[in-house]
Amino acid sequence: MSFFDALSNWPSERVLDAVQSAQPEDVARALSREDRTPEDFAALISPQAVPHIEAMAREAQRLTRWHFGRTINLYAPLYLSNLCAADCVYCGFSFRSGIKEKRLTLNEEQIRQECAALAGQGFQSILLLTGEAPKLVKLGYLEKAVAIAREYFASVSVEVFSLDFEGYAKLCAAGLDGVTLYMETYHRPTYEQVHLAGEKTDYLFRLDALERAGRAGARRLNLGALLGLHDWRADGFWTALHARHLQKACWQSAVAVSFPRLRHTPERFHIPRFVTDAELVQLMLAMRL
Numbered sequence: 001m002s003f004f005d006a007l008s009n010w011p012s013e014r015v016l017d018a019v020q021s022a023q024p025e026d027v028a029r030a031l032s033r034e035d036r037t038p039e040d041f042a043a044l045i046s047p048q049a050v051p052h053i054e055a056m057a058r059e060a061q062r063l064t065r066w067h068f069g070r071t072i073n074l075y076a077p078l079y080l081s082n083l084c085a086a087d088c089v090y091c092g093f094s095f096r097s098g099i100k101e102k103r104l105t106l107n108e109e110q111i112r113q114e115c116a117a118l119a120g121q122g123f124q125s126i127l128l129l130t131g132e133a134p135k136l137v138k139l140g141y142l143e144k145a146v147a148i149a150r151e152y153f154a155s156v157s158v159e160v161f162s163l164d165f166e167g168y169a170k171l172c173a174a175g176l177d178g179v180t181l182y183m184e185t186y187h188r189p190t191y192e193q194v195h196l197a198g199e200k201t202d203y204l205f206r207l208d209a210l211e212r213a214g215r216a217g218a219r220r221l222n223l224g225a226l227l228g229l230h231d232w233r234a235d236g237f238w239t240a241l242h243a244r245h246l247q248k249a250c251w252q253s254a255v256a257v258s259f260p261r262l263r264h265t266p267e268r269f270h271i272p273r274f275v276t277d278a279e280l281v282q283l284m285l286a287m288r289l
Contacts, residue, residue, distance in 0.1 A: 002208055003245045007186060007238060010038070015237045018042035027052050031059060036289060041240050044286035045233050053282060060288040075125035075157070076118045080145055081105035084131030086198030088184070089269045090229065090262060093131050096197075098266060105137060111145050115152040125155040127180060132161045132200050139167050143174045150175030157220065161199065162209035168216035178220035179213040181206070182260060185229040186238035194229060194269075210242075214250025221246055221253050227275040227283075228262030236283045243287075257287055 022043040030040035031052065043049060044056065083103050084093045092099055106114065118126060126149050130137045142160060149156045157178030158171065168179065185191050188203055195201045210221045223242055225235035239257060246255045261280060262271045275283075 001249075002204075003211065003242055003249075004204060004207055006241055006245055007207075010238065010241060012187065012231075012234055015042065015234050016231070019046045019233050019237070022046035022048050024048050030289075031055060038237070038241065041286055041289075042237060044289060045236055045283060049282065049286070050278075053278075053285065056282075056285040056289060060285045064288060073125070074123065075127050075155070076121075076123040077127045077129055077159075078111075078114055078118065078149075079129045080111065080142075081130045081133065081137045083133040083136045084198075085135065086132035086200045087196040088132075088200065089194050089196060090226070090265050090271075092264075092266055094266070098268075105141075106145075108144060108148065111148050115149050119152040124153055125157070126153045127157045127159055127178075129159045130161070132198050134161050134199060139163070139170060143170055146171050146174040146176045155220075157222070162202075162206045163212070165212045165216050168213040168218060172217035176218060178222065179210060179218045180222040180258070181209050181213075182224045182226055182258070183207060183239075183242070184226040185235055186225060186242070187230040187234060190230045210246060211249050214246060214253040219253050220256065221250060222256040222258055224258035224260055226260050226262060227280065228271045228273050231273055232275045232279055232283060236287070240287060259284055259287075 018039055019042045026043040027046070027049045030036055030043045033040060049056065081104065082093060083105055084095055087094050087096050115126065128145055128149060142158065146156055146158065155178060156176055157180055158176060159180040162181065183206060191203050200206065210223055214221050223239060225239050227235065243255050243257055259280060261275050265271060
């Protein structure tokens, strides 16, 4: 079953009603449970949960240490190319953003040099990134880049444009083990307003990309919404639903959540729903719980 089916069961109206109707006792109940429901998550991101942030933080810390111990995992990002054929109005990489920096794509020797330098600093994990330019930075190029990186790092991930199942399978065969891909916003009308050109305009193809990656063999899946494009509580709720869906659909893969937040944008775009530090912390704690 596509995640779109599960998403359709929780339209904006239902999500925001669950959030706004939450009462203090709902927050207390959510904090006391071990297995939490979507309704519990709605309570934890609601205004009623704000006085309980400290309690949420203590419980989130307890669970984090229980599962992972006192560890921090580091990775190094490496941009292979800043070419981009998409027009995402919030992004400085967009071909219509007015960016004046030179557009570059690393060749194989340059990739190898960068990997050697990063590995020499002790990094064991790398994230290879590109812009949204699948016709310019092709799949074969990504395969070679993954294979080169695999010579230097124990873990190789990509954050690139959405691929089909066969594309992800080829990268996994080359040594890929992780895929990071942000939906940006799950709210389809907003998604269509901020993505004006390029293959990224295909909402459904992007929505199911991580599931395709997991089924193709990627063992680590990292998702997130770009906070600030739409109501943070709604996008946060849908992100949690998506993570739970991936845990079930791709049960052999580890699922992680990131919290990218809009702070600096091109002059043509103004952040419609700026997310404060306090709101960001509340969402992160609720997601950990």
